[in-house]
Amino acid sequence: MESTFIIALALYLSAAVLYLWSLSGSTGHRERLATLLMVLGLAAHTIGIVIMGVEQHRIPFNNLFGSLMFGTWALVVMYLVLERKYRITALGTFVGLVGSVTIIFGSVLPKNISTSLLPALQSHWSSIHITGCLIGYASFTLAFGAAVGYMLQERLLKAKRINAVQKHLPSLDAMDLLAYKMVALGFPMLTLGIITGALWAQTAWGNYWNWDPKETWSFITWLIYAAYLHVRIVQGRRGKWAVRLLVLGFICILITFFPLNFISSGLHKYGW
Amino acid sequence: MHLVVTGLNHETAPVELREKLSIAEAHLHDALAGLKTLDSISECLILSTCNRTEVYTSTEADGTEITRWMANFFNIPQEVFSTHLYSYPGTKAVEHLFKVAAGIDSMVVGEYQILGQVKEAYSAASNNGSTGSVLNPLFQQAIKVGKRARSETEIGRGAFSVGSVAVQLAKSIFDELCGRTVLVLGAGKMGELAITHLVSSGAGTVLVANRTFEKAVELASRFNGRSINFEDLQSALETSDIVIASTGADESIIKHEMVSSAMRVRRGRPIFFIDIAVPRDIEANVADLDNAFVYDIDDLKTAVEADAAGRQAEIAKVEMIIAEEVEKFMNKLRRRSENT
Numbered sequence: 001m002e003s004t005f006i007i008a009l010a011l012y013l014s015a016a017v018l019y020l021w022s023l024s025g026s027t028g029h030r031e032r033l034a035t036l037l038m039v040l041g042l043a044a045h046t047i048g049i050v051i052m053g054v055e056q057h058r059i060p061f062n063n064l065f066g067s068l069m070f071g072t073w074a075l076v077v078m079y080l081v082l083e084r085k086y087r088i089t090a091l092g093t094f095v096g097l098v099g100s101v102t103i104i105f106g107s108v109l110p111k112n113i114s115t116s117l118l119p120a121l122q123s124h125w126s127s128i129h130i131t132g133c134l135i136g137y138a139s140f141t142l143a144f145g146a147a148v149g150y151m152l153q154e155r156l157l158k159a160k161r162i163n164a165v166q167k168h169l170p171s172l173d174a175m176d177l178l179a180y181k182m183v184a185l186g187f188p189m190l191t192l193g194i195i196t197g198a199l200w201a202q203t204a205w206g207n208y209w210n211w212d213p214k215e216t217w218s219f220i221t222w223l224i225y226a227a228y229l230h231v232r233i234v235q236g237r238r239g240k241w242a243v244r245l246l247v248l249g250f251i252c253i254l255i256t257f258f259p260l261n262f263i264s265s266g267l268h269k270y271g272w
Numbered sequence: 273m274h275l276v277v278t279g280l281n282h283e284t285a286p287v288e289l290r291e292k293l294s295i296a297e298a299h300l301h302d303a304l305a306g307l308k309t310l311d312s313i314s315e316c317l318i319l320s321t322c323n324r325t326e327v328y329t330s331t332e333a334d335g336t337e338i339t340r341w342m343a344n345f346f347n348i349p350q351e352v353f354s355t356h357l358y359s360y361p362g363t364k365a366v367e368h369l370f371k372v373a374a375g376i377d378s379m380v381v382g383e384y385q386i387l388g389q390v391k392e393a394y395s396a397a398s399n400n401g402s403t404g405s406v407l408n409p410l411f412q413q414a415i416k417v418g419k420r421a422r423s424e425t426e427i428g429r430g431a432f433s434v435g436s437v438a439v440q441l442a443k444s445i446f447d448e449l450c451g452r453t454v455l456v457l458g459a460g461k462m463g464e465l466a467i468t469h470l471v472s473s474g475a476g477t478v479l480v481a482n483r484t485f486e487k488a489v490e491l492a493s494r495f496n497g498r499s500i501n502f503e504d505l506q507s508a509l510e511t512s513d514i515v516i517a518s519t520g521a522d523e524s525i526i527k528h529e530m531v532s533s534a535m536r537v538r539r540g541r542p543i544f545f546i547d548i549a550v551p552r553d554i555e556a557n558v559a560d561l562d563n564a565f566v567y568d569i570d571d572l573k574t575a576v577e578a579d580a581a582g583r584q585a586e587i588a589k590v591e592m593i594i595a596e597e598v599e600k601f602m603n604k605l606r607r608r609s610e611n612t
Contacts, residue, residue, distance in 0.1 A: 153444065157441070157444060157445065157565050158559070158565065160567065160571050160574075160575075162437070162441070162575040162578060162579075163578075164582075166444065167430075167440070167444070169444075170447075171443060171444050171445060171446060171447040172444070172445050172446075172447075172542060173445065173446050173447040173448075174447045235539060236539050237539040237540050238539065238540045238541065239539075239540025239541065239542060239562065239563045240540065240562050240563060241540055241562075242540065
C-alpha cells in the first residue's frame, strides 16, 4: 500500500516540476507529458486507496492519513477533469505540489485505526459526512489555487511584466470564474458534510453539536465561503475582494485539517 | 540540372531598388513565361514581396543568366542592381528558401505573412506549369518547414504590433473580448487602429467621445458604435471594460476620482486603460486603483520589443529544424536521381 503512494508521490512531483517548467515557454509537449504523469500518479494513488480499503474492510478514511489520501485523490480527479475542459495547466503545478506534500506529510502519520473510537465511528452517516467534507475541502483547495493564480496574474499585469508566465497564466476572468464554480460545488458538499456530521454525532454521542475545535473551525470555514457566495451572487462583487476571501477560507481549512488533529482533544481526534 | 536562387531582399537592397525590381501579381505570368523561354531553364518560380524578389530555378546555367534576364525584364542596367544580388546554388538554395518560409529571413523575424506569400508564389508558378520534379517537392517541403518552425518553436509567438499587444493584454484580463464595451476618447488615427484590432478580436459595443462631436459620430458609425458627449464620460466609465485614450488634450481627461467612483459601481469588474495619447490622457495615479490596469504607449512598445527579442532567441532552434529538413530534402533528391 505504502509503496504505491510513494510511486504516486514521485509522479505528482515530476508532473508539478514539468507543469512549472512549461510556464517558462509554451511548448505543448511538456504540458502533455505533465498531464500523463498526473494521470499515472492518480492511478497509483487509486490503487493505494483500494489496497488500504481491502485491508481495513471499509472505505479507508477513518483516520487522518486515510482522509488526507481521499481528499487529495478527489482534488487530483477534479483538476484533471477541469484541465480537459479549460486551459488551466498553470494550476497543475499547484495541484501536483499539494498532492506531493500531502503524501509526504501522510507518510509520517500512523496508519493504524484506533480501535477505542471505532464504535463511535461506525454509522451510515459517517461515510456521507466524511466524503462531503473532503470533497468540499478539495474544491476549496482548487478555488484557492485559482485565487493564487489570479493574484499572480494581477501582480504581473500591474507591474507590466509581460513575460512567459504572464502569458501562460489564465486570464483574471477565467480564474475568477473557475474559483466561483469550485466554491459553488464545494459549499453544498461541506454543508451536506456538516449536517450529516451533526446527525451522526446525535446517533453516536447523543448531541448534534458539541463545539469541539474541529466543529468550530469547520463552521468558521463554512461561514467564510457563505460570505464569499453572498459577496459574489448577492452583491455581484468580484475581483480582488472576492479572491481575498478565498485565501482566508483556505487558511481556515488548513487549521481545521492540520493543527487541530495534533492538539485538539475533541471528538474528532482519532487515529493516534 | 541544378537548383539556383537569385534575388535580393531587405538586407541587401534599399527600398528604392526593391520597389523597382518587384513584380506585381498581374505581371507574374509574363515574367514566368519569359523565364521559361530561356533554354537552360527547366523550372522556375518567382517570389516577389515588398521585402524581396527571388527567382528559383532548376537550370543548367548559373545565376548570371537570371541577372541578365532581370536587367532585360525590368529594363534596368545590370550595374545598378547586380551588387545587391545574391545567388545560392544547390543545398544553400534549399536552406535559404526554408529560412524564408520559417520567417527567419524576414525583416520582422517570425512574421506569418511570408509563409502565405511563399504558398501563393508556388501556386502561381505551378498553375503556370513552370514547376516540376525539383521545385514541386522543394516548395511543398518549404511550406511544411514554415509550419513546423511555428508550431515547434516560439518563433511566431507573441505580439508583432502595439495593437496586438493590446489585444493580448485585454485577453489576459477578460479572457474573451466578445460582449465587452470599448470606450474611445479622441477620434484620431491611432485610436481607430486600436479599435480595429479589438473589434476584429471580438470586442462588442464601441463608444466614442471626441471634442468635435461630428468626428465622434463618424468614427462610431464605422464600428456600429455610439458617440457620446464628454459630459457623459463618468457613466461611460461605469459600463466600459476597455478604454482607449488618444486625444490631443494638454491635460489628463480621466482623473483618479472619476475612476475610483466608477469602480464602486463596477464592484470589482476590471477596466483596461490603453493610453496612447502624448501627453497622457489618464492621470498617473489611476494605476494605483484596484482592478484598474493602465498601459501607455511606451509600455506597449516595450512589450512588443520584448516579444521580438524572445523570437530572436528562437532562431537557433529554427535553424536546427531547417538543417534537419535540408538534409531530408537533399537525400530525397539524391535517391530520386539514383533511381532515374
